[in-house]
Amino acid sequence: MNDKIKTVEFDLCGFVCPVSKMKAAEAVNDLRDGETLNIVLGDTESLKSVAQELKDKGIKPDFKQDGENRFILTISK
Amino acid sequence: MDAGNHPDHKRRVYSDVTQLVASVENPTPLVRVNRLNTNEKLQLYLKLERYNPFGSIKDRIANEMLKGLDTDGKTIVEPSSGNTGIALACVANALGIPVEIAVPDQVPEEKKIILKFLGAKLMEADDGLCPLFPSEGARGLVNGLIKSPALKDTYVSPNQYENELNVQAHYRSTGPEIWNQTQGKIDYFFAGFGTCGTISGIGKYLKEQNPAIRIIGVEPASPDHKLPGMKRITGLAEEYIPKILNRSVIDDFVQVKDEDAYQTAIDLARKDGIPVGPTTGAILFAALNYIGEGKGVAVAISPDDAFKYTSFYKDILEAELAARRQYGRGGGI
Numbered sequence: 001m002n003d004k005i006k007t008v009e010f011d012l013c014g015f016v017c018p019v020s021k022m023k024a025a026e027a028v029n030d031l032r033d034g035e036t037l038n039i040v041l042g043d044t045e046s047l048k049s050v051a052q053e054l055k056d057k058g059i060k061p062d063f064k065q066d067g068e069n070r071f072i073l074t075i076s077k
Numbered sequence: 078m079d080a081g082n083h084p085d086h087k088r089r090v091y092s093d094v095t096q097l098v099a100s101v102e103n104p105t106p107l108v109r110v111n112r113l114n115t116n117e118k119l120q121l122y123l124k125l126e127r128y129n130p131f132g133s134i135k136d137r138i139a140n141e142m143l144k145g146l147d148t149d150g151k152t153i154v155e156p157s158s159g160n161t162g163i164a165l166a167c168v169a170n171a172l173g174i175p176v177e178i179a180v181p182d183q184v185p186e187e188k189k190i191i192l193k194f195l196g197a198k199l200m201e202a203d204d205g206l207c208p209l210f211p212s213e214g215a216r217g218l219v220n221g222l223i224k225s226p227a228l229k230d231t232y233v234s235p236n237q238y239e240n241e242l243n244v245q246a247h248y249r250s251t252g253p254e255i256w257n258q259t260q261g262k263i264d265y266f267f268a269g270f271g272t273c274g275t276i277s278g279i280g281k282y283l284k285e286q287n288p289a290i291r292i293i294g295v296e297p298a299s300p301d302h303k304l305p306g307m308k309r310i311t312g313l314a315e316e317y318i319p320k321i322l323n324r325s326v327i328d329d330f331v332q333v334k335d336e337d338a339y340q341t342a343i344d345l346a347r348k349d350g351i352p353v354g355p356t357t358g359a360i361l362f363a364a365l366n367y368i369g370e371g372k373g374v375a376v377a378i379s380p381d382d383a384f385k386y387t388s389f390y391k392d393i394l395e396a397e398l399a400a401r402r403q404y405g406r407g408g409g410i
Contacts, residue, residue, distance in 0.1 A: 014227025
């Protein structure tokens with residue numbers, strides 16, 4: 001039995017809203033039990049829209065800012 | 078037999094399908110509405126754009142925009158409620174260029190199937206997808222694809238909402254066609270608002286020929302409507318109004334409800350034998366009511382035909398059948 005939590009990083013820094021939001025939604029839908037997803041975003045518009053999308057899905061992510069324009073939302077399933 | 082580079086409309090021999098797109102030498106027909114229009118002092122004509130090779134008025138602008146676009150190996154991407162997408166896919170296929178189309182909510186299944194049939198990649202976008210383009214998610218999505226650094230050099234968009242060639246296509250072809258076909262006797266011109274290229278281009282041309290011609294724009298009565306391709310301009314924030322709209326050529330705005338548009342389209346098919354899409358129904362309803370008992374010669378744009386909207390008409394026809402059954406006036410077995 002593997003107790004390790006698999007962490008998937010999904011770097012969307014190169015995508016602006018709403019492409020970032022659509023790709024983030026796809027990644028969240030593909031998340032499997034036991035996995036953790038780090039969604040990395042490169043602008044505040046994307047951050048706002050992805051955060052809203054997660055809220056609409058009833059998901060509360062952890063948030064970390066890594067530099068001026070690098071935002072990380074972490075979700076575990 | 079050589080088709081040559083110049084279309085021969087007399088022999089109707091063409092070197093490729095794009096040569097069939099309407100032009101002054103090869104105009105789409107003007108057909109008089111005889112029975113739905115009961116005003117004998119009014120000659121009301123429909124400009125039947127379905128006779129373009131890919132089935133709608135958008136064939137003109139797709140041809141104009143793509144032939145003026147340097148794709149440089151990129152994929153064409155465009156938001157479209159269907160007709161522009163279909164026309165772009167056909168012209169692009171003829172030119173050997175890949176196409177992706179972002180379609181909004183309220184696009185009939187028939188159009189989506191045709192786009193897939195043509196090999197275009199379809200991206201369905203909820204109207205609320207992008208806060209930058211409220212209620213126009215497909216436009217927002219294409220904007221996002223074009224502006225994403227990770228997709229640099231991947232896409233190019235003709236951008237019918239801002240592309241002056243959209244206006245020019247109508248200024249150079251549809252406008253002169255109408256002027257010639259009516260022998261300059263036109264008094265009223267009616268078209269819907271969508272990208273606003275049709276009314277801006279034709280309106281400008283007709284006003285230059287005779288400033289007394291009244292140019293009337295038709296829009297949905299509600300922002301939440303079921304008239305694909307039409308846009309409500311009234312009340313829209315300035316930044317969301319298509320940049321190519323030329324308000325100076327428009328004399329009046331008329332609003333039409335969905336039910337009036339659909340019913341007029343059905344009545345036209347049953348009384349005059351002309352099967353049109355719901356936007357034609359809206360434009361025709363506006364024309365009949367705007368002119369009322371007035372006189373003169375009027376031309377209304379008919380952007381496309383009924384066949385791409387059978388699933389939309391189905392609900393109305395089924396309700397009609399149910400009503401007939403309820404009141405015992407036939408309706409089948």
